[in-house]
Amino acid sequence: MVISNPAFSYQIRRSQRATQTRIIVTPGKVEVVAPIKVAEHKIHQFVQDKQQWIIQALAKIAAKSQLHNKLAPAVYGHGAEIPYQGASYKLAVRPTKLKRIKIEFCQEFVAHVPDALIIKDHSAEIKEALIRWMxxxxxxxxxxxxxxxxxxxxxxxxxxxxxxxxxxxxxxxxxxxxxxxxxxxxxxxxxxxxxxxxxxxxxxxxxxxxxxxxxxxxxxxxxxxxxxxxxxxxxxxxxxx
Structure with a gap:
């Protein structure tokens, strides 16, 4: 069961193992785990009493997630933002005759990618090369x-x-x-x-x-x-x- 209020939605899950009502906050999700015999109106009141804590927990998780998104790009390709020394730098991908990816840095990261890799998905290989360089x-x-x-x-x-x-x-x-x-x-x-x-x-x-x-x-x-x-x-x- 998913319940909505003006601040957030939450899901109630009954558990035979639960001895008391508790709230689990994960990215974008609020789950209330309650014992089988606890009345539903008491569960809603419990959530209401904890509303400020839930809002703060959701905000904290969202902030951490946002920071992580800034740190690590989803794909290591041309134009990706690479974190380094507290800042973020563009990644340029250029073909090379070398047999192994070479990383250079001068106000931007440059990944020299072998011709054999440039024609296919090379995100994982660039990531590994960046880690070696760092x-x-x-x-x-x-x-x-x-x-x-x-x-x-x-x-x-x-x-x-x-x-x-x-x-x-x-x-x-x-x-x-x-x-x-x-x-x-x-x-x-x-x-x-x-x-x-x-x-x-x-x-x-x-x-x-x-x-x-x-x-x-x-x-x-x-x-x-x-x-x-x-x-x-x-x-x-x-x-x-």
């Missing part, structure tokens, strides 16, 4: 940032690795090995710098104490703004290309 660029930029910040407090990592991680932006191992998520190359440069400095500071302070944050602030006095950006946009950034 991982390589991430390594270069992270190494530059480490060189910039490490000497100040003698925070020298043993190794630097660029990784694909589903739930972490970075880590510092017990042997001072620094791992950085390549997806940070999509974020503004100052956000990548924050994560690098964050992990470098863990070489000296292994926890998140006041002493740790003071050390971060010595390198980046405005680190809180950068950290807040990552908290706000991190879930969409983590979806990747």
């Amino acid at each position: 991982k390589k660029e991430s390594k270069s930029q992270v190494e530059r940032l480490v060189k910039q910040h490490a000497e100040k407090k003698q925070l020298f990592p043993q190794t630097i690795k660029i990784k694909t991680q589903k739930s972490r932006w970075g880590s510092c191992g017990i042997h001072n090995d620094i791992n950085i998520n390549w997806l940070l190359i999509i974020a503004p440069p100052e956000v990548l710098e924050y994560v690098v400095v964050h992990e470098l500071c863990h070489i000296k302070v292994r926890n998140h104490s006041v002493h740790f944050w003071a050390l971060v602030a010595e390198h980046l006095p405005d680190y809180q703004n950068r950290r807040q950006w990552l908290k706000k946009h991190g879930s969409s950034l983590m979806m990747g290309l």
Whole structure:
């Protein structure tokens, strides 16, 4: 059963397992799961009481979805918008005699696509090539940032690795090995710098104490703004290309 009101529509689903009425909000959909014996008018009243929360939840999900759409194009073809360093750049596709897709960047991304691929759907191959390019660029930029910040407090990592991680932006191992998520190359440069400095500071302070944050602030006095950006946009950034 789908019920409509001025703010949103919702569907009621009866469940023998349910012990209490609850609301599930997903993109464009509101579902109310209720026990078998709960009167329908009580369900409607429950939704009415939770109306403001539902509206806010729908808006939050829509905003995340919109941001993700901006980050990742549906198709990696000529004219697509590619996210990079907090901005969006056009993708140009050009044929080449090379046997493998080559990516170049200079105010726009250029994918040099082999003649054999240019005549068919090459979106997946371009995406893979862009990811390879961004991982390589991430390594270069992270190494530059480490060189910039490490000497100040003698925070020298043993190794630097660029990784694909589903739930972490970075880590510092017990042997001072620094791992950085390549997806940070999509974020503004100052956000990548924050994560690098964050992990470098863990070489000296292994926890998140006041002493740790003071050390971060010595390198980046405005680190809180950068950290807040990552908290706000991190879930969409983590979806990747």
